[in-house]
Each structure stands twice: as structure tokens, then as C-alpha cells.
Amino acid sequence: MKRRVGTMRARVVWRLSCLSMLSLSTLSGCAVSPLSQRAATFSTAASATVVKMQSAYQLVETTYEEAAMASLVNQFDMKGFDPASIQPFIPAADMKARTELMSALQQYATLLAEVSGSSEVTELDKESEALGTNLEAMAKDAPLTALAKNANMESGVASAAVDALGRVLIEKRTAKELPSILESAQKPIDTICTLLGQDIGTPEGTGLRNELRDKYVELIADQRTYILANEAKMSPDEKRTEIGKLPQLVTAEKQGDATLEQTQKALQQLAATNDVLTQTKKDKDAPAFRALVTQMVAQGQQLGAVYAAASAASAKKQ
């Protein structure tokens, strides 16, 4: 009985050490798959683009309000103020549809980031670290030191081996399920980018950029009228300040249009990134990565067998 237990324990330690050494040698430079990397890249870009698009709508609404305010100031004496005249540029129903669309895109991006190897892998790392601590404490146990030395067991490698197992499992599941999801989302994402880009439009044509430009024409005209209507009542400094607002309005219009144009380009880039991401599933994984995954799967299976044996031995003793 004593000899059987001692032999079993030595076998467990020996297998763990060999397995761990193999895992350690292959873990250096281990990275997530191309699919996971590109999914994470797309997710980050999508989230950033949603924020830019929300800002784009807000920019034009704010400018629209400012133009209404400037006109009200100049015409108040003759026309008074009608509260009903205060309306947003984009009616509520149209804006609601856009808000819900951007929310859906954001939700998709958030979930894609979560399955592309962030939160689950972090949790896995925590669990495997706790496991590794248990194993390392076992390795430091004085009576086992000689056995561990003979088996060349290094501290920390068991933790790394379990971590590798978990990462492989996650990557395999992701590689199996994610491509079909990406494919089903490809056309909707492309359509979303097209529709939002059309909303932004062009300065000479229609859309947010044209509305922004036209409202600044109104703001400049009203500011000029305001100066001429009130200059007799202004001090030199006040007049200077008001005149100074004219070139500032010209600059603000250019900056605003540049921002909208950048957002439009971000949408085009997002659509391109989405197409590359969906294409990834059709490309073969890098051969080196495929070999690494195969090796780590085999090691993971060995590790599973070792732990199963240890668990069975523990149960038998009790």
C-alpha cells in the first residue's frame, strides 16, 4: 500500500513536470488567432465610430439652435418670440431610429470584444493562477523536493500549462462559432455604415455637412446685422469683440465640417474592416498557429488525464 501510494505520487509529479516543460516551451509568443485579433480590432473601431456619429448629430443640432438664437435676437423687436418655432433639426421619430441603430451596433461591438479574448481569458488567468499556487506549494514540500528535482519540475509551469489548456478551449470554441455570426452580420454592418455615411452627406449636396454649412451662412449674416444694428451703442472693445466673432465663425464652420468628414471616413473604414473580418474565416490560419494549437490541445488532454488520475487516487484514499 505504501509503495503503491509513493509510486503514484511520483508518477503524478513526473507527468506534470514533463507536460509543463513542453507547455512552457510552446507558450512563448503564444497569441490569439487572427480571427480573434481582427474581431477585437473591429469592435474597438465600431465603438469609436458610434461615439463619433453621436457627436456628429449633436454638432449639427447645436449649430442649428445657435442659428435660431441669432435670428431671434435680430428679429425680436419686430417679430417677438414663438416657442413653437423652437424645433430640433432632426425630428424626434427620425432621431429615435438612429439612436436605436447606433445602440444595436454598439451592443454588437461590445459582445464581439467580450468573445474575442478579453474578459473570459482574464477570468481564466485568475483561476489558473490560483491553481498554480496550489501546485507550486506542493512542489516546495520538503519531502517532494528530491522527486521534483529529478523530474526537472520548474515552479510556475503547471499554472502556465493549465492556462494554455483553457486558452485553447476558448479559441477552439470561438473559431467554431464566430465565423457564422460574423457572416450574418456582414451585410447589416455594411448597410449601417452606408446609411450613416449618407446622413453625413456633402457640403454642397444634402445631409449634416450641408446643413452645417448653410447654418453658418445664416450665423455670419446675422452676426454682421447685429453689429451694424448695435454698433452705435457699443464701446470700442465691445465692437471689437463682436467683429472678432465673424472670422471665428468661419473657422468654426471649417473645423466642424472637417470633423464630420472624418466621421464619414471612419464609417467607410469600419465597413472595410468588417469585410476583412468576415473574410478571415475563409483564410487559413497561419501554419505556425495551427501547429501550436494542435500541440497545446494534446498537452491539455494529457493534463486532464493527470488530474483525473490524481482525483481518483484522492477519492480511493478516502
Place this chain on the structure above:
Amino acid sequence: MATDPAIPTTIPTTKAAAQALLDKLYAANPITLGDSEAISDAVAEVNVILTQLNQEDIASRTGAMQAVAADLKDPVKKLGELKDQLTQVASRVKTLGDIAKDIDSVIGGCKSVFGI
């Protein structure tokens, strides 16, 4: 030197004509209050037309946006399901951690057996 643009008596209703008029008004440089007020009023009236055309353009895409948001629901649902599956993988590692504690108890038992 200020220009005195001819302020139109009627505002065009087509996009191209209205936009061209707005550009012309923008280029004007009135230096008298009367001219500036006339320009401001004309700009406001042209902009009513142009803003309405932009609003119609934006509204023309609202239906398509609602439709495509609905198309995205299924991929989002499947991503949520995949996330749940991956969470289960991480919890299985915790089970391995429990087994490792069993190894500790085995070793502890062996120590007492061997009198270590």
C-alpha cells in the same frame, strides 16, 4: 467696398437653385444696416427651403435604418450565447483548481503515512 446684391423677390424651391442663391448671398458683403438686414432675411428664407430638403433627405433613410437594426438582432443574440459558452470554459478551470486541492490533501495524507 460693399456690394449691393439683388435680393430675389421669390425664393427658389429646388435644391440646386436654392443652394446657388445661398452661395451668392454668402458672398455678399453689406456694410449698411439696411443691406445687411435684407441679406439676413433672404438667407433665413432660403434656409427654410434647404433645411426642409435636408430633413426630407434624412427621413428618407429612417425606414431602412429601422430595418437594418432589426437585422442585427440575431447576430447580437448569438454573440450573447457564445459569450455564455466561453464563461463555462473558464468555470471548468476552477474545477481543475479543486482537483489540485485534492492533490494537496493526498500529499498531506502520504506525509502522515510515511511519518514525514
